[in-house]
Amino acid sequence: MTLGSTTTAVAFWLGTLLPLVYLPVMALGLDSPLRLLGFLALLVLNVIALAVGREYPEMEPRAGR
Numbered sequence: 001m002t003l004g005s006t007t008t009a010v011a012f013w014l015g016t017l018l019p020l021v022y023l024p025v026m027a028l029g030l031d032s033p034l035r036l037l038g039f040l041a042l043l044v045l046n047v048i049a050l051a052v053g054r055e056y057p058e059m060e061p062r063a064g065r
Contacts, residue, residue: 012053018046 021042030036 008053008056010053011049012056015046015049015053018042018049 022039025035025039025042028035030039
C-alpha cells in the first residue's frame, strides 16, 4: 500500500463516517457564531475528504478481473 492509496483510503472513510458527528453538533445547537463556524468547518472537511477519497473503492482489486 502506497502513501497515496493510504491517503485515499483514510479520506474515504473519514468522508463516510464524519456525518455521524453532525447529529451531536446539531443537537447542541448552532446558536453561537463559534458553533456555526465549527459546523461549517466540519462540513468543508467532509467535502474535502469525499473529494480526496472518491476513487478508493475502485482501487480495490476485484475477483474475476
